[in-house]
Amino acid sequence: MTVYAQEYLELLPDGVSGKVTAAFREEVAAVVSPGSLISEPAQLHTYECDGLTGYRVTPALVVLPATTEEVAAVVRLCARHRIPFVARGAGTGLSGGALPVADGIVIGLARMRSILSVDVANQRAVVQPGVTNAGISAAVGGHDLYFAPDPSSQIVCTIGGNVAENSGGAHCLKYGFTTNHVLALTFVTPAGDVVTLGGDSPDQVGPDLRALVLGSEGTLGIVTEITVRLLRRPEAVRTLVADFPDAEHAGNAVSDIVAAGIVPAAVEMLDELAIEACEKAAQAGYTLGCAAALVVELDGVGVEVDAEFERVQEICRRNASTHIRIAADPLERARIWKGRKAAFAAMGRISPDYFVQDGVIPRTRLGSTLTRIREMADAAGLRVANVFHAGDGNLHPLVLYNAAVPGEAERAEHLATAIVELCVEQGGSITGEHGVGSDKACSMLKMFGPEDLTVMARIRAAFDPQGICNPGKVLPTPRLCGERPGPYRPHPLESAGVIERL
Structure with missing residues (x-):
């Protein structure tokens, strides 16, 4: 039984009540460009998961806005009717962060793929969230500039998703993660307000809300424009x-x-x-x-x-x-x-199915942790391939399995979770860049205590008091983790000293 802080539980929303009706669809259609709505069941299935295909939910509606104004107008309608929404980029995320809500909508940003401006003298550019990561470097390559973050999926993943997950890539050891290369964000709040976070200079006066939104996995609002920092080619x-x-x-x-x-x-x-x-x-x-x-x-x-x-x-x-x-x-x-x-x-090429995981350990424990992972894989009767950012200890173990073999998928999922929690035991983290999303929410309890989670819930409630922005992600709940809410109650055997709680 996990200890849940009562204050933390009280901060979690009870659930949204709005439904996507024909009248709501008409309201949304009136504030976006023609052809921006997807409601056919067969087409909706395209959006039922991201790169973590083990979790699937079909949304009630998909909207494809083309401007910040259209995004804000759609979000305002969701807030008015209390309908949950999930922002989605290229769908290459690996933690279920863009998993839809059954009674909600997906706001797809794929049409927002313009590079709005390039300032060569000051080495920055303003881009929409649908621009691919590699596309930024391609656009400024003629000026001997490039965008340093380079996740392995950079030819297809988009900058909006990079901002949501604070992605890194192979060269993050020297150059850092997305947060180190973003100066400002145009941000649509869950109420539909449009604000600017950050500015032209790296160090702004006051709280750094830009950094707070970066890596928040789409749970605080929707980013619609990004001012990125560009570097000279070495x-x-x-x-x-x-x-x-x-x-x-x-x-x-x-x-x-x-x-x-x-x-x-x-x-x-x-x-x-x-x-x-x-x-x-x-x-x-x-x-x-x-x-x-x-x-x-x-x-x-x-x-x-x-x-x-x-x-x-x-x-x-x-x-x-x-x-x-x-x-x-x-x-x-x-x-x-x-x-x-x-x-x-x-x-x-070597396995019909696999789970991709993501965790961080101290560099000095690379060898011993990999040995432990191999032992865990042998005990589970599975194989694990390891390919990762060794410089900063960011592991990406791939648990290989065959879904056609009864029980093997379940064993693989349990092993993947155990590996992530092993990273915490080694003094690391449950994620380096793939995010928590739907996949690792319950593992948050291995890394954070009730007081930590309460602070996170307070921040989230301040941005999104209705709980309509990407609900059910990151923060663990009794519903997700299969446990009863409320304060911890010791088992009678524990009280008798027969067993102990770990």
Whole structure:
């Protein structure tokens, strides 16, 4: 039985009461462009889940606004009728954050895909949320600029989703997450008001509401314009792939690189299963049969990069690296990264089904945690492929299973949850960038106490007192977690000293 704070429970909304009626659809149709509503059952199924396909809910209506004004008008109607709404970008999220509400609507932002302005002198751009992550870099590449965050799905995931999840990607070790590259947001509140959070400079006076909204997983409102910070292309880039006899040696190499004062642009790790899948999909030139490989990339001033690149190779050899492959040119470097970024999709080459998880651990515990994950997988009779951002300890274990085998999907789901909660036991977090969403709400109780959750609920209630904005996500509830609400009541055996509560 989990301890739930009574104050926290009282802050949670009782549930929305509005229904999507024909009259409501007509009201919505009047405030958006023609052809912006989807209500046919077959078409609605397209929006019933995001990248976490295990959870599916068909919405009552989908609206595709094209401007901030249209988004605000739709949200105002939802607030008036108390109808829940869920914002959706490209649908590539992996935690069920864009899972619809059965009696609610989905506000899809896919039509809002314009780059509104580019300020080369001040290295920033204003974009709509439907612009793809990679599309920003493509648009400003002619000015020798780029957008640093680079999640593996960057050719399809959109900046609005990146803001919602505070996405990072392979190069977040040196360059940080989305929050480090967003200056301002145009934000529609759950009441339908349009406000600006942040500004042209990185440091604004007063509370940083921009940072509060970033990573809030669409639970506080809808972002409709984003002012992003752009960076100059580095003078030099050097990339290598180092093979190791096991994950422990690879993990030790990562720790030693950072301890040496070197901050690579990226340090990625792949285990044997991940290497097998990536090679089948992308022919990136990874060594088959290798227990663990590191992709290390340095960038910056040429002289400094050359010197540090030699030190990285020395550290890898000192940690028993069996082979080091150095990218000879940009084409080979692109091939290496094509393999790494194809990892999630490539799992279909070695397993019919899989769960993608996301957790964070201290770098110093990489080797021991991976060993524990392998032991847990063996005990469950399943395989786990690991491919992740080793530089900042952001694990992405992929639990492989076959849904056609009775009970295997359930075992895989339980193992995936256990791995995330193992990350907390190791001093880490239940998520690094994929978010909590619907998938990990109950695991929030492993990381936060009742007082912490109460503060989060207060913030959410301040933004959304009706509870209509992406309800049922992030915060655990007795309904989601299958438990009775109210204060903790000890079991009679516990009171008698026969059992104890963990």
